Amino acid sequence: MAASLRCFLRSGKKAVSALGQREFHKSAPVAAQVTVRDALNQAMDEELERDERVFLMGEEVAQYDGAYKVSRGLWKKYGDKRIIDTPISEMGFAGIAVGAAMAGLRPICEFMTFNFSMQAIDQVINSAAKTCYMSAGLQAVPIVFRGPNGASAGVAAQHSQCFAAWYAHCPGLKVVSPWNSEDAKGLLKSAIRDDNPVVFLENELLYGVPFEMSEEAQSKDFTIPIGKAKVERAGTHVTLVSHSRYVGYCLDAAAVLTKEGIECEVINLRTIRPMDVESIEASLMKTNHLVTVEGGWPQFGVGAEICARIMEGPAFNYLDSPVTRVTGVDIPMPYAKILEDHSLPQIKDIIFSVKKTLNV
């Protein structure tokens, strides 16, 4: 109790997240509002504590508390050995992280944004993803590559790309894209405990957003399995499938559409690879209509893959209209706010697409 009062007095801002901290488990167990940032922080803190082979490396993760403050407090708690600030050398430190994973450690390699991972993509794909296969199982690479992915706000073309499709293309990688705080915490813990390379795509705009976390989700052993989607909202008329930030947009669109009598079922993919197509198919066989929503570019993207998989599977015959993809506009991200706003799916675009798909 005293702790929360202190926290509250220290900074009103942090009061909300203070409620989510573990000290309160001993008192009344209760759901709490926790930001995605704090959920990620908790996940890493718990896994660092649980397994001494786990360590975090990346630019500004230690003394700066993380470029986006995701690793706040970890360096103070765990020190130089386990929270390592690197020079600006993505290819070098990604390779170092992969080598450390090969030699028995469990690194979390942070890319300040996934745009910079392109510098290091050879290490992610050729050194990490393919090694278990090439060695016929002799050499495991238990590594997590994490960082913000996709568009932010006003950061323009070189800093706004979504890499979900790029990484999800490659066998040997698991690609995870959480939406809310429970997703973030549960999936990051699973990713760290996984003995294989996991690309963990966060979203910068979600870091500060609080979500309710159940009591169960606040426990130290809470994990969410990689490869399982979640139905965030049940519906009957149309299935909306999305990942990361756009799950929220789908739910917002659903809230508008319900007033017009259209009930949307919203699926949060959670994992891009391996994709839980079965959940999409089960939903589609109920609703007969499918709309995919993503922030990435349309060509060769997540929505394109969903379309192809639906066509190849049992749910195709249940479609009453072709699958609709709602995506980012096929351009490099512009800077001016009005242009940026129109480069990405808006709620009205989702609503429009649903109605077109339902032919209403």
Add this chain to the structure above:
Amino acid sequence: MKTMLAIISNALCRMTGRNAGARVVVSRSFADFTPQATFDIKKCDLHRLEEGPPLKAELTRDQGLQYYRTMQTVRRMELKADQLYKQKIIRGFCHLYDGQEACAAGIEASINPTDHLITAYRAHGYTYTRGVSIKEILAELTGRKGGVAKGKGGSMHMYAPHFYGGNGIVGAQVPLGAGIALACQYQGNDQLCVTLYGDGAANQGQLFESFNMAALWKLPCIFICENNKYGMGTSVERASASTDYYKRGDFIPGIRVDGMDVLCVREATKFAADHCRSGKGPIIMELQTYRYHGHSMSDPGVSYRTREEIQEVRTKSDPISMLKERMLSNNMASVEEFKEIDVDIRKQVEEAAQFATSDPEPPLEDLCNHIFCNNPPLEVRGTNPWSKLKSVSKT
């Protein structure tokens, strides 16, 4: 009596040039041989070091025979691979190591089996010195299920405990090696990592990123540049503004070593290992060596260098001949002994090749296995939507 027979048989052998005293040889006492000798080795050029490796190396008879055996095994194994490739039994990439044997043998002689080693694609020699059998290496080259990677990896992707391949992307193995060294430091196990690369890879940016971090964090990493004078078809003069590869680490101390002399390599690596283990951080070694074959089996290796050059190295600097001559001229072993070793190695390589050509290819059921480690089974899409294949982690 035995000594008398020894002298007679030796004389007979030298006169006739044949194994005239063969039966006598077998019963001869080996106490006649010099058990140990000290050899002068070339002085190493130093960068940012006050002192370097010693100028003399001690060699015991047993060590000498062991190094000979190792180098000759690698030599014969590589020549067998050449043969199998020309018969089209080995396909794809095949980068042969003959000529460079002293590097692999010398390094292995100076590190512990618990130390770690990673190299690039010219990896068969190191795969052997790090403990994989000739049989498993050749069978991997021929793509059979008895290969060290069950036929899934091929020439450039062979692994063993504390040996991380075999890496196909030029230079990518260097940050990996620095990472392995980080793990050694993190785990406080007094182990180190030997990270090898070539004169071609020496110009890769990721090397300099690795040098920086390794020096910053004092990682126990020995970076070794095997300078065989050619990066594929480009000579060092045409590729590098500075060909002093031992200096390219700038703030990292470096040694330039005669890579054709197994004793020189051994002493230099010992020196480097002591440097790392004492917590001083990384060190760079440049091994000046030579490859007899072209870059790979698809390169005859004579369009960018002369046959005379290759021949000159073979006659004047061959690492195996050099060791053999040293031992013979110091009476550390006999010609017959070396011949026996040669015969035995030939037999082993022949048997391994037999296995590699007769072992079955991996079963089709194995196609999708080992995508992940320690993972529940999963389904993998085949070439068409009706082809649903199975992938398991453990077989």
